[in-house]
Amino acid sequence: MNAAQISHIEASHRLVAPIAEPAAAIFYRRLFELDPSLRPMFPADLSSQGRKLMQAIGFVVAHLRVPDRLLPAVSALGARHAGYGVQRQHYDTVGQALLLTLAEGLGDAFTPAVQDAWESAYALLAMVMQVAGQGSEAAAQQAA
Incomplete structure (x- = not known):
C-alpha cells in the first residue's frame, strides 16, 4: 500500500466512523446475502459482533502507517x-x-x-490472516 491509498482509507473511514452501527448492520446484511451459510457462525444478536467489527476496522485504519504494530495483531x-x-x-x-x-x-x-485503496488494504490483511490461519490449522493437526 502506498501513502495515497492510506490517506484515502483514513479519509473515508472518518466518514464511516460516525455511522458505525448502521454500517455494521449493512455489512452483516450484505455478508449473509452473499453467503447465507455463514449466518450460523455468528450470534443471533449481531450488535456486539458489529461493535467488534467496527473496532477492528478502526484499529486497522489507525495503524496502517505502523505495520510493525498492525500486522502481528492481524495475524x-x-x-x-x-x-x-x-x-x-x-x-x-x-x-x-x-x-x-x-x-x-x-x-x-x-x-x-x-x-482501490480499500481493496488493496483488504487483500493484504486477508493474506496475513489466511497465512496465520494455516499456521494454526497445521499446529492443531500436529497436536491431534
Whole structure:
C-alpha cells in the first residue's frame, strides 16, 4: 500500500466512523446475502459482533502507517478466525461485503481511488490472516 491509498482509507473511514452501527448492520446484511451459510457462525444478536467489527476496522485504519504494530495483531486475528471455522473462500465473501458496505455507506465519496485503496488494504490483511490461519490449522493437526 502506498501513502495515497492510506490517506484515502483514513479519509473515508472518518466518514464511516460516525455511522458505525448502521454500517455494521449493512455489512452483516450484505455478508449473509452473499453467503447465507455463514449466518450460523455468528450470534443471533449481531450488535456486539458489529461493535467488534467496527473496532477492528478502526484499529486497522489507525495503524496502517505502523505495520510493525498492525500486522502481528492481524495475524493473531487470523489465527483466532481459523479456530472459528473461517475458510479461505470466506475471505473473498467478506471482502465483497466490505466493499458493498463502503459503497452504500459512503455514496459518492466511494470513488474509484477509495475503492482501490480499500481493496488493496483488504487483500493484504486477508493474506496475513489466511497465512496465520494455516499456521494454526497445521499446529492443531500436529497436536491431534
